[in-house]
Amino acid sequence: MKDARIVSVFFPDLAMDRWKRITAAQRTLPDETVPLVLTAAGRHGPVVHAVNAAGDARGIIAGARVVDVQAIHPDLHVEQADPQGDQALLERLAYWARRWCPWTVAEQDGILMDVRGAAHLFGGEAQMVRDMHSRFAMQGLRARLALAPTRGAAQMLARFGAQGAICGPEDLVSVLAPLPVSALRLPGDTVRLLERLGLKTISALEGVPRVGLMRRFAGVAEAVNPLVLLDRALGRSADPLDAPPDGQVxxxxxxxxxxxxxxxxxxxxxxxxxxxxxxxxxxxxxxxxxxxxxxxxxxxxxxxxxxxxxxxxxxxxxxxxxxxxxxxxxxxxxxxxxxxxxxxxxxxxxxxxxxxxxxxxxxxxxxxxxxxKLGPSKVTWAAWIESHKPERVETGVPALAGTAQGAPDVPRARPLRLFDPPEEIAVLYAVPEGPPARFAWRRVAFLMARFEGPERIAPEWWRDRSGTRLRDYYKVEVTDGRRFWIFRDGIVGDARGGDPCWFVHGVFG
Missing domain, CATH: 3.30.1490.100 (DNA polymerase, Y-family, little finger domain)
Structure with missing residues (x-):
């Protein structure tokens, strides 16, 4: 552990920097004085994923609901975030960073590099760190870097220390002492607990007798235990860098x-x-x-x-x-x-x-x-989608995208032939609260012999427009032996339109 030299590269605005780089190649960027946020899906609607400098100056923070922020800042500019694309960029940057050393790994918001034995190739550690900073800046990425003997110390200094901080083994304790306990990357409730106990800095945490804290965090996982993380940062316990191998070309x-x-x-x-x-x-x-x-x-x-x-x-x-x-x-x-x-x-x-x-x-x-020969869009497999609506269940995906899927289990029999869209029928006489006794379809009148139903299918509120009516489906057999799958769109008095309409959706046999 004493010979390890770990560089932590922290990208505080990776999502925003990547969005600006992509958008600048397509259109003009918004005015920098206007607050701009990138949004991601949340439990109760879109939430703020990233904020530009103007938004940060106004106090907009990540995790806030977009509707609440818009109520306070009417001039807010909203764009869609791409967390998966951001993570993919991090992984590519981790392999690109092997220009400095052979051991690099991507983490949630940055890159870790084990540069032991490589600094002399770039004129020393200070020159190598400056070279890293300038090359990331050339790509439009703002990066904070730090070099330390342990992974935890490098991460802490990159996020809470001075830009380009370089720490040796003998200075490790003194350099980390003034940093806040949140630098250990602990959960919020653990940080609040330590601060209520008066342990706001690393030096304060280090000065407390360990026996009491060990009892307090005895059942806590190692990844969120402040004592375990502190020992790793100070080099008292092993914390190796497990870098993935190079991709085989x-x-x-x-x-x-x-x-x-x-x-x-x-x-x-x-x-x-x-x-x-x-x-x-x-x-x-x-x-x-x-x-x-x-x-x-x-x-x-x-x-x-x-x-x-x-x-x-x-x-x-x-x-x-x-x-x-x-x-x-x-x-x-x-x-x-x-x-x-x-x-x-x-x-x-x-x-x-x-x-x-x-x-x-x-x-x-x-x-x-x-x-x-024909193109990916011309050769497709059948794919199935979870949906109440029969016309939405089946779709086509390119055959090269995956294997064909088996049909899902449907509790009721469905006709093999469905009409898209369903064809309206003229009802000549209807049984009260039941199917039509006589109906006309494609200018031919049919007299019903027997029926089965109804099967009620409600609208999908998360997908359908407001005012969409429920459907009552019936399997009917007419006097000449043909069988149809028909439905009534809506019911009388549902306050979602006029009189219900009837449609034939499929044919059996």
Missing amino acids: MLARVRMAEPVIDPLPWVEGLAEDLAGQLAQAEQGARRLRLTIYRVDGEWRWRDVSTASASRDPAHFVRLVTRKLDGIDPGFGFDLMTLEALRTEPLTLHQDRLDGGRVAGADVAALLDRLTA
Whole structure:
């Protein structure tokens, strides 16, 4: 632990910085004097996720309900946040930060780096920290950095210490002493408890006899126990940095002795090379990218996807060659690559004892070829959605996005054929509080022989507009043997419109 040198990079405004960088490329940013917030979903409506400098100056805080903030600040500018995109950016930045050291990991609001043995490559620790700060600033990201012997100390100094603080093992206790106990990243109720006890700083917490505090926090998890976190920050207990391994790049390339125009003769060799790399790693490709690098410095690429993980070179060739039409080689290209952008584990296995192929593999290959030829939106699976409304239950998703889903369990039988939208019928005579005894549909009159129902389906209040009426569905059989699924839209006296209307929604058989 004494030899560890941990850099903590804290991004206090990552969500706002990322939003500004993306928005600036599309349209003009709002005036910086106007309070701007990014919102995320909350339990009782949208809440503030991030605030700009103008909003922070007015006292707007994260977690507040947007409607309450708008009532106080009518000029508030509201935009949608993207927490998943922010986290994805953090993970990419963590790998990008390996330009300084090989051990980096993303956390909730920053990056941690173990830079032991790497500082001399950048002229020392102080010069390396300045280089990190300037490079993050070049990307439009405001970053606070600190370097310390432990992970906890680096996190505390980056968030509550001076910008670019560098701490050695011998100065650890004195540097952390004036920091507030909230620097330990404790839950709010734990911080309030310590402050009520008069323990507002690290020095005060360190000076209290440990026996009493150990009894008070005996049943608390280590991740939120102030004594455990303090010992880790001061280097008294181990707190190693578990950095994820580098992502494995599956890439095959071929260089030409002189510029060529036709990429087709080189595809088969690239496919075999890539398939060999995938087999060695026991991986299968789900997405491929073929790229040609032209002699004029430009490059062109084509992407293809697969329905299931594959490392069949012949299959790769069939998919890629369908995408070569229309690719512009310019004055020729001298480098071509085939890369597996997305992979999945695929262990070696034998499909059948006789060595033949299973039908599922052939179906997946057929879906890949159809999608490459017709486009993802033309080849779809059936997907099911939780909904009361029959017309909303089924939808289509691209076949390459996942596997087909089985039909959900429906307590009542449904017709295989549904009309979209339902077709209105003219009721000639209706049974009170029941289905019509006679009705006309498509200019043909029908006399009901028997019926079953009603099955009442209420509106989905979280999705439907106000005033949407409930439906009473009936299965009816007419005198000629045909069976229909009809419903009454609304009931008499529901104060949601005039007289109820009748519709046929489906046909049985």
